[in-house]
Amino acid sequence: MINSSNKILFVILDNYKFERLGIQLLSSIALEEGYERELCIINSMPLEEALKKAEAYQPQIVAYSAMTYENTGVQQFNKLLKQSGMTFISIFGGHHYTFNPEEIIRDNNIDALCLGEGEVAFRKFIQAVRDEQEYHQIEKLWVRNGDGVIKNPVGSLISNLDIIPFPDRNLISLDLDKDHMQGKSMAIMFGRGCPHKCSYCFNTNYNALFRDSRILRFRSVNNMIEELKHITTEYDIEIFIFYDDDCFSYLPKKTIKEFCERYKKEIKKPFVAQFRPEKVNEDTVVMLKDAGLFLSPVGVECGNEEVADKVLQRGRVTNKDIIKAFEILNKHSIRTWAMNIMVLPVEDPLSVDLETIKLNIKLKPFWSQFNILVPIPKTPIWDYLTTKGYIGEDSLLSSNKLPSGFTTTTLNFKNVKLASRANNLHKFAGIAVKFPFLLPLVRILILFPPNRLYQYIFLFWYGYWKTIGSYNQKFSLALFFNGIKAIRKYLRRY
Numbered sequence: 001m002i003n004s005s006n007k008i009l010f011v012i013l014d015n016y017k018f019e020r021l022g023i024q025l026l027s028s029i030a031l032e033e034g035y036e037r038e039l040c041i042i043n044s045m046p047l048e049e050a051l052k053k054a055e056a057y058q059p060q061i062v063a064y065s066a067m068t069y070e071n072t073g074v075q076q077f078n079k080l081l082k083q084s085g086m087t088f089i090s091i092f093g094g095h096h097y098t099f100n101p102e103e104i105i106r107d108n109n110i111d112a113l114c115l116g117e118g119e120v121a122f123r124k125f126i127q128a129v130r131d132e133q134e135y136h137q138i139e140k141l142w143v144r145n146g147d148g149v150i151k152n153p154v155g156s157l158i159s160n161l162d163i164i165p166f167p168d169r170n171l172i173s174l175d176l177d178k179d180h181m182q183g184k185s186m187a188i189m190f191g192r193g194c195p196h197k198c199s200y201c202f203n204t205n206y207n208a209l210f211r212d213s214r215i216l217r218f219r220s221v222n223n224m225i226e227e228l229k230h231i232t233t234e235y236d237i238e239i240f241i242f243y244d245d246d247c248f249s250y251l252p253k254k255t256i257k258e259f260c261e262r263y264k265k266e267i268k269k270p271f272v273a274q275f276r277p278e279k280v281n282e283d284t285v286v287m288l289k290d291a292g293l294f295l296s297p298v299g300v301e302c303g304n305e306e307v308a309d310k311v312l313q314r315g316r317v318t319n320k321d322i323i324k325a326f327e328i329l330n331k332h333s334i335r336t337w338a339m340n341i342m343v344l345p346v347e348d349p350l351s352v353d354l355e356t357i358k359l360n361i362k363l364k365p366f367w368s369q370f371n372i373l374v375p376i377p378k379t380p381i382w383d384y385l386t387t388k389g390y391i392g393e394d395s396l397l398s399s400n401k402l403p404s405g406f407t408t409t410t411l412n413f414k415n416v417k418l419a420s421r422a423n424n425l426h427k428f429a430g431i432a433v434k435f436p437f438l439l440p441l442v443r444i445l446i447l448f449p450p451n452r453l454y455q456y457i458f459l460f461w462y463g464y465w466k467t468i469g470s471y472n473q474k475f476s477l478a479l480f481f482n483g484i485k486a487i488r489k490y491l492r493r494y
């Protein structure tokens with residue numbers, strides 16, 4: 001017997017001091033449908049306390065959202081809640097469940113899971129639960145039914161994004177002064193979907209799953225401005241961050257112009273937006289800069305064109321395109337943030353990484369971020385890695401450990417020495433781009449075994465740029481100690 005408390009508990013493993021627009025949107029829908037709602041962030045407290053918090057709330061529905069490497073944690077939490085004798089319906093959603101439903105639904109503690117965008121399905125689901133109706137025949141949901149599972153079709157993507165309510169930004173309480181890494185900022189999205197097929201990204205398979213839908217979709221300028229205004233009246237915000245992978249790369253110029261004119265008049269806040277390098281064009285940059293664009297992350301990824309094309313499947317983008325993109329952005333004094341992937345599955349990852357660093361030096365970016373490749377199951381690169389023997393079929397998932405793009409590679413390289421040096425190089429890559437004269441010294445430092453000192457150097461450098469460096473946040477002792485605490489927690493966990 002399920003309780004009828006009309007309460008939904010949203011559960012995530014961590015929020016990494018960022019917003020999570022997915023559940024924030026679902027939370028708005030819950031409120032619209034007359035539910036009370038609460039959030040539990042499992043890793044923000046001892047497990048016992050998190051379980052007690054959930055039990056005390058007595059939810060009718062527990063809604064979990066997770067990325068692949070968070071799934072073990074939330075699945076385990078749900079199992080413990082079910083074992084405690086609480087009566088609730090559990091529903092899971094997010095990219096991991098979209099791509100792995102067969103494996104996930106084997107867990108009897110999971111009552112339903114959602115494939116793809118949740119807004120419509122979740123609304124129908126909670127309406128049915130509230131009204132004590134059947135909830136087994138809803139598009140996008142796989143629902144447990146006695147001993148069996150009803151697998152409804154995935155349906156299509158939402159074509160009109162303006163029908164989606166604004167995210168419930170009170171769900172995740174972000175202390176905008178202390179807790180937020182990039183100052184008083186909030187995330188927002190202009191659109192959804194990406195037409196590219198990078199091998200390490202979810203989009204290739206996502207787009208195949210929804211091949212009959214329009215992939216690239218945008219909200220109207222009116223709808224965007226309305227939400228931005230709503231945020232600025234409700235919160236003390238200094239910066240907006242567009243989460244979109246590449247919205248201004250694909251929005252028609254006319255729409256960008258209309259948006260910039262209104263943003264400049266009605267919102268007037270600095271903002272961050274990212275680009276695909278080959279899509280950076282000067283007219284657009286000028287309009288955006290005038291409206292408030294001050295920082296642009298751009299995917300550089302790999303300096304070796306052949307590896308970028310064959311292994312990362314970056315599409316038609318050359319080093320020449322990348323150099324041109326940075327020239328334009330630098331010329332207009334936009335802070336450029338080059339994003340790169342290191343320790344790639346090639347015979348000599350060290351040489352490729354050195355090529356990437358050298359390309360970055362040419363770009364003169366404001367700062368360069370380097371991540372070690374974290375492979376995601378059900379992406380093209382995952383298949384490549386298993387076929388070529390870089391990973392076992394489910395070795396990373398069964399290890400119950402979060403692989404990290406900041407520490408060491410999870411891949412098995414034939415030449416262990418080269419891989420270890422590439423791991424070391426990653427720790428100094430950002431510094432070498434900013435101070436190229438240090439590159440010869442770095443080449444010597446990487447010959448030593450990987451160690452904690454190198455790791456700390458990386459995390460301090462990364463932490464600096466992620467907070468004070470790029471976003472111009474004011475330095476404070478609270479921020480500094482918060483940072484140290486985060487680094488210690490991070491190193492303990494991995």
Ligand code: B12
Pocket residue numbers: 015016018019020021022023025026063064065066067068069091092093094095096114116117118119122189200201202203243245371374376402404405
């Ligand atoms: C912003 C972002 C982040 C932020 C915030 C995380 C977050 N989840 O919001 C930060 C920077 C923290 C982050 C970190 C990482 N990220 Co990230 N991130 C994104 C990004 C660009 C946008 C997420 C977003 O807000 N989307 C918009 C919202 C509306 O969509 P959504 O969250 O998917 O939610 C919808 C549905 O999935 C569904 N849904 C979601 N939850 C639920 C729950 C229920 C109950 C239901 C019914 C439905 C449902 O309904 C929602 C509304 O339609 C996505 C790519 C993308 N375009 O989605 C990658 C993405 C989620 N990240 C990804 C990865 C891999 C990572 C990292 C592991 C990267 C790394 N190498 O370190 C780290 C993980 C953290 C860590 N361990 O360090 C992958 C996840 C793939 C997977 N299989 O899980 C994605 C898909 C990108 C990719 N490379 O393919 N990320």
Ligand code: SF4
Pocket residue numbers: 194195196197198201202203204245246276
């Ligand atoms: S361009 Fe970005 S979002 Fe698009 S497929 Fe490549 S990595 Fe994914």
